[in-house]
Amino acid sequence: xxxxxxxxxxxxxxxxxxxxxxxxxxxxxxxxxxxxxxxxxxxxxxxxxxxxxxxxxxxxxxxxxxxxxxxxxxxxxxxxxxxxxxxxxxxxxxxxxxxxxxxxxxxxxxxxxxxxxxxxxxxxxxxxxxxxxxxxxxxxxxxxxxxxxxxxxxxxxxxxxxxxxxxxxxxxxxxxxxxxxxxxxxxxxxxxxxxxxxxxxxxxxxxxxxxxxxxxxxxxxxxxxxxxxxxxxxxxxxxxxxxxxxxxxxxxxxxxxxxxxxxxxxxxxxxxxxxxxxxxxxxxxxxxxxxxxxxxxxxxxxxxxxxxxxxxxxxxxxxxxxxxxxxxxxxxxxxxxxxxxxx
Amino acid sequence: xxxxxxxxxxxxxxxxxxxxxxxxxxxxxxxxxxxxxxxxxxxxxxxxxxxxxxxxxxxxxxxxxxxxxxxxxxxxxxxxxxxxxxxxxxxxxxxxxxxxxxxxxxxxxxxxxxxxxxxxxxxxxxxxxxxxxxxxxxxxxxxxxxxxxxxxxxxxxxxxxxxxxxxxxxxxxxxxxxxxxxxxxxxxxxxxxxxxxxxxxxxxxxxxxxxxxxxxxxxxxxxxxxxxxxxxxxxxxxxxxxxxxxxxxxxxxxxxxxxxxxxxxxxxxxxxxxxxxxxxxxxxxxxxxxxxxxxxxxxxxxxxxxxxxxxxxxxxxxxxxxxxxxxxxxxxxxxxxxxxxxx
Numbered sequence: 001x002x003x004x005x006x007x008x009x010x011x012x013x014x015x016x017x018x019x020x021x022x023x024x025x026x027x028x029x030x031x032x033x034x035x036x037x038x039x040x041x042x043x044x045x046x047x048x049x050x051x052x053x054x055x056x057x058x059x060x061x062x063x064x065x066x067x068x069x070x071x072x073x074x075x076x077x078x079x080x081x082x083x084x085x086x087x088x089x090x091x092x093x094x095x096x097x098x099x100x101x102x103x104x105x106x107x108x109x110x111x112x113x114x115x116x117x118x119x120x121x122x123x124x125x126x127x128x129x130x131x132x133x134x135x136x137x138x139x140x141x142x143x144x145x146x147x148x149x150x151x152x153x154x155x156x157x158x159x160x161x162x163x164x165x166x167x168x169x170x171x172x173x174x175x176x177x178x179x180x181x182x183x184x185x186x187x188x189x190x191x192x193x194x195x196x197x198x199x200x201x202x203x204x205x206x207x208x209x210x211x212x213x214x215x216x217x218x219x220x221x222x223x224x225x226x227x228x229x230x231x232x233x234x235x236x237x238x239x240x241x242x243x244x245x246x247x248x249x250x251x252x253x254x255x256x257x258x259x260x261x262x263x264x265x266x267x268x269x270x271x272x273x274x275x276x277x278x279x280x281x282x283x284x285x286x287x288x289x290x291x292x293x294x295x296x297x298x299x300x301x302x303x304x305x306x307x308x309x310x311x312x313x314x315x316x317x318x319x320x321x322x323x324x325x326x327x328x329x330x331x332x333x334x335x336x337x338x339x340x341x342x343x
Numbered sequence: 344x345x346x347x348x349x350x351x352x353x354x355x356x357x358x359x360x361x362x363x364x365x366x367x368x369x370x371x372x373x374x375x376x377x378x379x380x381x382x383x384x385x386x387x388x389x390x391x392x393x394x395x396x397x398x399x400x401x402x403x404x405x406x407x408x409x410x411x412x413x414x415x416x417x418x419x420x421x422x423x424x425x426x427x428x429x430x431x432x433x434x435x436x437x438x439x440x441x442x443x444x445x446x447x448x449x450x451x452x453x454x455x456x457x458x459x460x461x462x463x464x465x466x467x468x469x470x471x472x473x474x475x476x477x478x479x480x481x482x483x484x485x486x487x488x489x490x491x492x493x494x495x496x497x498x499x500x501x502x503x504x505x506x507x508x509x510x511x512x513x514x515x516x517x518x519x520x521x522x523x524x525x526x527x528x529x530x531x532x533x534x535x536x537x538x539x540x541x542x543x544x545x546x547x548x549x550x551x552x553x554x555x556x557x558x559x560x561x562x563x564x565x566x567x568x569x570x571x572x573x574x575x576x577x578x579x580x581x582x583x584x585x586x587x588x589x590x591x592x593x594x595x596x597x598x599x600x601x602x603x604x605x606x607x608x609x610x611x612x613x614x615x616x617x618x619x620x621x622x623x624x625x626x627x628x629x630x631x632x633x634x635x636x637x638x639x640x641x642x643x644x645x646x647x648x649x650x651x652x653x654x655x656x657x658x659x660x661x662x663x664x665x666x667x668x669x670x671x672x673x674x675x676x677x678x679x680x681x682x683x684x685x686x
Contacts, residue, residue: 008454008456010455011450011451011453011483012483015449016481016483022481026479029455029458029459030445033445033462033469033476035469041478042476042478042479046478048478051442058442060442060478061444061478062445062446062495064448064482066484098401098403099401099403101497103405105493106354112354115372119376122376123375123376126378132378134385135392135404136373137406137407138369138373139359140357140358140359141683141684146488146493150448154444156403340485
């Protein structure tokens with residue numbers, strides 16, 4: 001039997017899941033779009049692009065949102081879209097968004113009331129982040145041609161200094177700004193009607209204010225940033241490790257995971273480290289700056305549970321090792337379908 | 344019987360068709376997102392936003408593309424997405440795109456080969472427009488949750504001077520840069536398998552080079568620009584007239600429409616003036632500059648059939664009057680479902 005040729009392949013759910021299959025699809029299908037730019041372009045596959053304009057960088061980012069259900073505990077697709085784009089800008093160093101776009105694709109028959117709720121939620125999140133929504137687009141697809149609503153937001157902002165996801169060196173420390181897995185588990189609980197998991201709530205929030213404080217405290221010593229959305233912390237650490245060609249060693253007992261998230265994850269049978277977050281960041285910092293940055297994070301309402309969870313090493317570049325307290329194991333790159341339509 | 348309350352209403356195809364229903368939905372549901380900005384923001388409902396940065400304006404625009412079928416004579420969804428965004432930037436005065444985004448939402452089971460074709464086409468159009476694609480996003484929805492592929496492109500570029508769609512004054516002349524209705528009729532012909540209409544071809548093309556020449560020739564005397572996509576020429580003229588509070592008088596015999604487009608439009612029973620274009624612009628120019636601008640347009644491959652089609656008047660503000668050669672009639676604002684998923 002012969003393997004079907006690559007061009008006869010079909011897109012699968014795993015190609016949107018934030019793991020290895022998605023990375024490969026993007027590298028093989030979308031990377032040919034890349035052209036050289038002065039700054040960070042498509043080929044960097046970072047949270048966005050950063051284009052040199054005079055002595056600053058214009059950061060540009062985009063995300064389509066397909067979360068299902070569109071209303072979930074702690075948020076909805078509108079809040080998710082605004083925060084997702086604000087956070088991608090912030091992860092590149094642009095913490096004061098200049099403008100966001102809002103492009104809605106709506107299914108015929110969608111309740112106008114629900115659309116109004118989503119818009120109200122976008123408005124609130126945009127105001128929280130001080131990120132003006134400045135332009136938009138509306139399309140309608142026929143009944144049955146789209147499951148509800150797809151929302152795309154793009155955003156622009158200036159960064160004095162770009163923080164990429166490739167900046168780690170051996171010895172740098174890794175900070176997560178709070179508990180892990182909240183968003184993904186809240187959506188899954190709502191989707192599966194897990195009533196007993198009533199305490200689960202998405203963490204979806206705009207991180208630009210928090211990141212601004214971290215950058216103010218850490219300056220040049222903040223060397224890498226990324227938000228652990230699809231693919232969760234595991235996905236982000238693999239990207240950080242691969243791009244900087246370092247190893248990463250994690251201290252598992254230090255990882256902040258809420259009890260209810262851990263319980264739900266066990267019930268569904270998924271590692272919380274693979275689950276999407278929408279209000280958390282992973283920061284790589286020079287060891288000497290970690291205390292300063294942590295103090296700044298702790299002083300912000302969204303960073304109270306910030307903690308150092310690991311460090312970059314020269315050994316085993318591209319690999320993420322988990323110290324469990326009893327021994328060590330390799331944390332694999334996310335693979336498979338994971339959680340479809342989680343954001 | 345009581346009319347259902349507005350909040351119990353459901354989204355209909357007409358809400359995406361580029362006519363009156365879409366305008367009302369946007370005004371009623373999305374306009375609450377608008378906040379004051381220094382420049383042109385959401386409340387202007389123009390082709391994009393223009394945000395003051397120093398002594399220039401950063402233009403930001405977005406469009407989602409849902410065209411069906413995704414491959415049509417003369418182009419495909421990829422070329423459409425790139426050109427649509429390049430053209431929206433150009434219509435605001437930003438003719439040298441700094442960067443475009445590419446966000447794909449793909450249905451599970453979509454052929455990878457088709458995705459590769461679409462990407463190749465985006466690459467070609469981006470190169471034609473000298474518009475680098477600098478960042479992207481990929482999502483996958485389950486089989487049956489999306490009809491194929493939705494492609495969003497956003498774009499940014501600087502404009503020294505912003506040209507809005509509200510700049511007409513009585514006496515200004517209206518130029519269209521070429522034949523009308525080509526894109527919409529080509530898609531419809533392909534959709535309905537109208538074999539005999541084999542000559543129909545979409546006009547989808549990046550207009551930034553053409554617009555650059557027009558602005559170079561006309562300078563400050565180019566006072567309004569808009570591309571007649573959904574809703575066609577009729578939709579655009581209604582917007583130009585309403586926003587500038589002028590009347591518009593059109594010379595029907597001057598309107599350039601290809602024979603095959605006219606034939607197909609008659610067969611399907613639609614006015615070509617309501618049909619989408621994807622490679623044409625409508626320019627409002629001071630009367631004294633019209634010859635200069637026309638000469639510049641004619642010298643460009645995409646502007647050979649550019650022609651003055653009408654003028655702005657002080658009478659009947661907001662109204663578009665068609666001089667037929669035998670008499671006059673009012674050209675109504677597009678209404679109803681028109682052509683769903685035409686772009």
